[in-house]
Amino acid sequence: MEQFPQFDVVSDFSDHKFISTATSYLPRAATRAVMKEWKILEKNLPAGSVFVRAYDSRVDLLRAAIVGPQKTPYHDGLFFFDFQFPPNYPDAPPKAHYWSFGRYLNPNLYENGLVCLSLLNTWRGPKETRWQPGVSTMLQVLVSIQALVLNHAPLHNEPMLLVKLWTTSSTYNDAAFVLSCRTMLSLLRRPPRGFGRLLEHHFRARAHAILTACQVYLNGFARVGDYEYDERRRRRAPRLFASEEEEQQRRVSVNSDFKRLLKIEYKALVIAFSKYDPSLKGFSDELERMVDDAVKSSIPPGIFCSLSLLFRKCWEWMVGWRACNVGASVMEIWRFKAVPYVKLKSTVKPFH
Incomplete structure (x- = not known):
């Protein structure tokens, strides 16, 4: 792993999530703040478990790979995140996108790429856990994802009480490990x-x-x-x-x-x-x-998967995280993609 630098500045950002964002220009103050972040990341990344690439011609963009911690259902997996620093950085946190490949393997990592984390102001946590200008850093974001999101009992992060009542932590971990394995295969087919x-x-x-x-x-x-x-x-x-x-x-x-x-x-x-x-x-x-x-000999998937995702979709619709009308929301819930125990044959694809 020593042959791959943990931090580096490269030029190819052609598959970055935020490449087409119109607000790519950063004012001088934001650029200085980003340069400061680069120095912090270059010296302080957790050894062998977090890898970051910045871009020389787009200083507003960043990509990170996080190795799943041991003693968790995500162990030995690789999890990729794209970030964009806003023009008013560091007054506002960076935007984040998780490479989900359409899979929901953690309550904080949505299949549409949303990273639900109070430090990114994408979750209503206590004030002290939210982004604090001049105090919070990109390094804190990465370490928080690794330690607080990819943890041993991800079900505890689930906001829906009914989901917690319906399943167990071990069942949730089983599903998370299977989806982590599928994510490994997707990354090998389409490396960032x-x-x-x-x-x-x-x-x-x-x-x-x-x-x-x-x-x-x-x-x-x-x-x-x-x-x-x-x-x-x-x-x-x-x-x-x-x-x-x-x-x-x-x-x-x-x-x-x-x-x-x-x-x-x-x-x-x-x-x-x-x-x-x-x-x-x-x-x-x-x-x-x-x-x-x-x-x-496979049997139909357990009902937990359907209800888990159904409850979460309903919750998202009620709090208005996704801007859509009632009819569209109902149709989205009806056409949901179940998470752990579904589409048994769909993930076995040949490698050439």
């Missing part, structure tokens, strides 16, 4: 500009850790987010089923929907990671029959 080398280095180093975690969770050796990879396991070939000896070590029950979905993602991850780790080549063939059986 300027971060291709990071993806290659990261997944070459963490491929075995991710696949081993899948095996651990599928076989019930640990709950999602409780497992920490042991480098000594790297010598073993990744596999999906537990041995008879390991079966006796089973600790937790495994949700059947979660098991079916993760088996599919596991195969796709093996195929994708084999590009970076030669030891995985050919291994995916052994999973073909098992995955096909899992798809054939």
Whole structure:
């Protein structure tokens, strides 16, 4: 990971979310504030877990990659965020956009890219947690996302009481891990500009850790987010089923929907990671029959997913976060894309 600088100024911002924003010009005061942010980021980014790219011809833009923290359902994943500094920066916080690929894997990270965080003034938190001109920094935003958003129990951040009553933290974590795996695959298919080398280095180093975690969770050796990879396991070939000896070590029950979905993602991850780790080549063939059986025996998704997203859509409509009339809101709720346990076959795409 040392080969990829944590902070750098580059020139290619062609796929940035805010590239077409009309307010790209920054006054002198805002530019000075951004230059100060660059210096802070260059010296103080958390080692090996946050990577930032600024742009020489568009100082108002920024892109960050955050590695999912260990002991969370987001461990070993990469999460990308695009930022834009407004003309009145630092009096106002930067705009933020999360690379969601249309997935809702955290109460604070919406499928439309919205980052719901009081520090960004996108959530009504206490005054001391909101953006404070001259005090708050871009570094604080990144660290807050890593520590407070990508945490061990993301369900606790869910504002809808009914969602909390309907599901459990472990069920939510299961779904978050599956969607995190899908996000890895989406990033490998469409790497953000300027971060291709990071993806290659990261997944070459963490491929075995991710696949081993899948095996651990599928076989019930640990709950999602409780497992920490042991480098000594790297010598073993990744596999999906537990041995008879390991079966006796089973600790937790495994949700059947979660098991079916993760088996599919596991195969796709093996195929994708084999590009970076030669030891995985050919291994995916052994999973073909098992995955096909899992798809054939799949059952309709649990009702929690539908109600969870339905409650959240209703909440967004009621507080007016999305400007639309009643009819459009009802149709949006009706056509929602369910989150965790849906579209079993849609995520298995070949890697060439």
